[in-house]
Amino acid sequence: MRIELMPQNETSPDKSTPGETEMQCVILESLAFESGESLSPVFIAYETYGRLNAKKDNAILICHALTGDAHAAGISKKTGKIGWWDSMIGLGRAFDTDRYFIICSNVLGGCKGSTGPSSPHPVTERPYGLDFPIVTIRDMVNAQVRIVENLGIERLLCVVGGSMGGMQVLEWMVSHPEMINGAIPLATTAKHSPQQIAFHEVERQAIMSDPHWNSGDYYCGPLPSRGLAVARMIGHITYMSDCSMAEKFGRKFTNGCRPCKFSADFEVEGYLHYQGNRFVERFDANSYLYLTKAMDYYDAARGGKLHEAFAGMRARVLAIAFTSDWLYPAYQSQEIVSACKLAGLDATYCEVNSTCGHDAFLLETEKQTHLIRHFLETVDRNGGMDN
Amino acid sequence: MRIELMPQNETSPDKSTPGETEMQCVILESLAFESGESLSPVFIAYETYGRLNAKKDNAILICHALTGDAHAAGISKKTGKIGWWDSMIGLGRAFDTDRYFIICSNVLGGCKGSTGPSSPHPVTERPYGLDFPIVTIRDMVNAQVRIVENLGIERLLCVVGGSMGGMQVLEWMVSHPEMINGAIPLATTAKHSPQQIAFHEVERQAIMSDPHWNSGDYYCGPLPSRGLAVARMIGHITYMSDCSMAEKFGRKFTNGCRPCKFSADFEVEGYLHYQGNRFVERFDANSYLYLTKAMDYYDAARGGKLHEAFAGMRARVLAIAFTSDWLYPAYQSQEIVSACKLAGLDATYCEVNSTCGHDAFLLETEKQTHLIRHFLETVDRNGGMDN
Numbered sequence: 001m002r003i004e005l006m007p008q009n010e011t012s013p014d015k016s017t018p019g020e021t022e023m024q025c026v027i028l029e030s031l032a033f034e035s036g037e038s039l040s041p042v043f044i045a046y047e048t049y050g051r052l053n054a055k056k057d058n059a060i061l062i063c064h065a066l067t068g069d070a071h072a073a074g075i076s077k078k079t080g081k082i083g084w085w086d087s088m089i090g091l092g093r094a095f096d097t098d099r100y101f102i103i104c105s106n107v108l109g110g111c112k113g114s115t116g117p118s119s120p121h122p123v124t125e126r127p128y129g130l131d132f133p134i135v136t137i138r139d140m141v142n143a144q145v146r147i148v149e150n151l152g153i154e155r156l157l158c159v160v161g162g163s164m165g166g167m168q169v170l171e172w173m174v175s176h177p178e179m180i181n182g183a184i185p186l187a188t189t190a191k192h193s194p195q196q197i198a199f200h201e202v203e204r205q206a207i208m209s210d211p212h213w214n215s216g217d218y219y220c221g222p223l224p225s226r227g228l229a230v231a232r233m234i235g236h237i238t239y240m241s242d243c244s245m246a247e248k249f250g251r252k253f254t255n256g257c258r259p260c261k262f263s264a265d266f267e268v269e270g271y272l273h274y275q276g277n278r279f280v281e282r283f284d285a286n287s288y289l290y291l292t293k294a295m296d297y298y299d300a301a302r303g304g305k306l307h308e309a310f311a312g313m314r315a316r317v318l319a320i321a322f323t324s325d326w327l328y329p330a331y332q333s334q335e336i337v338s339a340c341k342l343a344g345l346d347a348t349y350c351e352v353n354s355t356c357g358h359d360a361f362l363l364e365t366e367k368q369t370h371l372i373r374h375f376l377e378t379v380d381r382n383g384g385m386d387n
Numbered sequence: 388m389r390i391e392l393m394p395q396n397e398t399s400p401d402k403s404t405p406g407e408t409e410m411q412c413v414i415l416e417s418l419a420f421e422s423g424e425s426l427s428p429v430f431i432a433y434e435t436y437g438r439l440n441a442k443k444d445n446a447i448l449i450c451h452a453l454t455g456d457a458h459a460a461g462i463s464k465k466t467g468k469i470g471w472w473d474s475m476i477g478l479g480r481a482f483d484t485d486r487y488f489i490i491c492s493n494v495l496g497g498c499k500g501s502t503g504p505s506s507p508h509p510v511t512e513r514p515y516g517l518d519f520p521i522v523t524i525r526d527m528v529n530a531q532v533r534i535v536e537n538l539g540i541e542r543l544l545c546v547v548g549g550s551m552g553g554m555q556v557l558e559w560m561v562s563h564p565e566m567i568n569g570a571i572p573l574a575t576t577a578k579h580s581p582q583q584i585a586f587h588e589v590e591r592q593a594i595m596s597d598p599h600w601n602s603g604d605y606y607c608g609p610l611p612s613r614g615l616a617v618a619r620m621i622g623h624i625t626y627m628s629d630c631s632m633a634e635k636f637g638r639k640f641t642n643g644c645r646p647c648k649f650s651a652d653f654e655v656e657g658y659l660h661y662q663g664n665r666f667v668e669r670f671d672a673n674s675y676l677y678l679t680k681a682m683d684y685y686d687a688a689r690g691g692k693l694h695e696a697f698a699g700m701r702a703r704v705l706a707i708a709f710t711s712d713w714l715y716p717a718y719q720s721q722e723i724v725s726a727c728k729l730a731g732l733d734a735t736y737c738e739v740n741s742t743c744g745h746d747a748f749l750l751e752t753e754k755q756t757h758l759i760r761h762f763l764e765t766v767d768r769n770g771g772m773d774n
Contacts, residue, residue: 194655268581
């Protein structure tokens with residue numbers, strides 16, 4: 001395997017933010033997928049914050065959610081944008097860059113630097129489209145394992161993530177228990193309920209109903225922007241809560257012209273339109289299909305019992321759910337923790353009061369910081385359960 | 388006004404069902420809309436079950452929900468289909484046809500016999516499309532008032548309905564309090580929350596994103612079937628509950644071929660596809676836009692306080708909510724009842740335990756029958772609060 005590392009970014013010592021960050025990329029000569037197919041080469045984009053210590057035992061892997069990317073913190077040198085979890089990562093923050101070495105990679109199948117359906121096929125040089133293999137959560141984690149190994153890290157201090165990121169955390173627990181001392185699954189589930197599958201399916205149908213989708217072969221023509229925008233709008237409703245929408249919008253009307261009888265009247269409609277339209281500028285419709293399907297297929301227990309899947313694990317676990325998260329309801333996190341307990345693990349469950357819905361794991365900085373900082377200190381001090 | 392009544396159906400005396408039913412139609416020479424526009428003529432389709440007594444004081448009006456129609460009970464002579472609330476209407480049922488005269492009309496703006504955007508313009512003979520005036524819940528009720536008046540009924544024993552039907556019930560309470568002795572709003576709200584508006588808006592966007600929608604002018608060409616199917620699929624998720632989906636589908640896979648990577652794998656997906664595809668055979672996309680918008684705009688209190696809108700009303704009120712209905716959460720029914728109490732009304736609130744979600748008002752026959760039968764007996768015996 002040939003590994004190519006681009007120069008790592010420097011943290012700015014006098015500020016809490018990691019400052020300007022630069023995307024790096026590892027090139028894997030080949031990667032076998034769970035489906036039996038394999039691709040070569042495979043690019044995995046990632047960023048790091050803080051410094052890996054000499055013992056290489058201070059590394060934390062952050063796994064992003066469905067539409068996230070490797071740019072978790074700081075200001076992107078390329079785009080000028082702030083990372084999606086910047087409030088949690090930096091000097092003195094929950095993931096303290098003075099103490100820990102933070103890694104965040106874009107998932108396999110994504111469209112933000114890692115190889116996915118919009119990437120060019122190495123021979124034809126045309127985007128894979130639907131020729132891209134079905135991606136699973138396990139495939140995403142296998143790609144992350146390769147990055148971690150190639151940074152010379154034998155064991156992660158902790159792996160953390162919310163939503164789809166939480167599924168990756170569970171997959172690390174199940175498939176690579178010897179490589180992690182701590183695990184923080186946030187606002188997630190060990191397997192999707194039919195309601196969660198149903199929301200994803202209508203989002204996919206919105207995309208595939210757009211004639212520009214063209215069976216996934218749209219890269220040389222107009223993009224399926226309207227379908228992808230509708231998918232994103234549906235998603236956005238499920239990420240908020242009845243309460244947070246009421247607080248944010250109420251029944252206020254928008255200002256401005258209404259070119260048609262069914263234009264957006266209410267502020268909440270204008271907000272959804274804005275979010276939908278912005279999304280199509282930054283996300284690939286086929287990636288949306290592949291990643292939502294990976295989530296729907298995922299079952300941490302592989303059809304068996306979850307506590308049996310966790311047997312023999314040594315990592316300490318902190319699971320966090322949020323009271324108003326109706327997309328990933330608290331009972332799903334409770335099931336994870338019950339299975340951990342049944343498997344004899346050191347597992348803690350916290351249910352955070354929040355009106356922010358599923359988005360809470362991105363927004364409730366202060367409450368999560370208290371919980372996570374303390375948990376990381378425990379893991380850092382004591383290691384996994386075998387230490 | 389010229390009124391044309393088609394022959395009323397006969398009830399079959401030896402069975403609990405109303406038996407074979409026939410749609411009737413009243414033709415209003417003109418109808419003024421709340422928007423200021425007016426149409427002429429306007430057709431309103433309706434069915435009746437049971438017999439109007441000599442005093443004409445045993446009439447109950449049933450208001451249907453978004454995608455319902457006038458065929459509430461019995462077997463349609465024309466289609467052979469059973470009415471959407473058949474389990475609640477008939478001899479010995481909640482709405483006992485041996486005792487009450489039941490009326491159910493298709494809403495103005497609908498597509499099941501009443502004038503709506505798919506109806507032909509009387510001059511051009513082309514469907515109205517988006518030239519149809521904006522319809523409000525008040526407009527729907529005004530059309531119902533005309534039917535009731537033309538049946539020679541001065542006061543209804545009761546008006547009842549769930550969801551959008553419940554909004555019509557509230558509008559009867561606010562606008563025509565002198566014409567009703569009882570009111571049963573089921574699984575409804577006095578005004579939509581931003582979350583409810585948001586779901587409707589993405590459903591509308593799914594329709595309007597279909598290029599066949601063609602700004603509502605699709606009646607001579609291909610229909611916006613894919614968009615309407617996606618809208619219906621979204622709706623269906625919101626009508627069920629996490630629990631009812633888990634009970635009905637779990638994570639079971641469908642059998643059969645999968646022509647593409649993103650075909651329906653899970654039973655819940657197959658179910659949604661089936662429901663979406665069936666819906667486009669029976670419903671008009673423009674009616675879907677108009678009716679959802681009527682619901683979103685509706686505010687029983689007209690921007691003021693709900694108890695003030697109810698002041699002076701004499702009808703007795705029974706409001707029913709369902710524990711697993713997350714689309715029209717119980718707090719919205721509680722707000723209605725609180726406002727009734729503040730206005731000095733005789734109002735009862737019942738929260739029915741059910742796993743059926745919003746669909747509970749269509750499915751929980753037994754529990755609703757107990758509550759409604761008793762309520763109707765009270766109203767029948769005592770009349771409104773002034774009796």
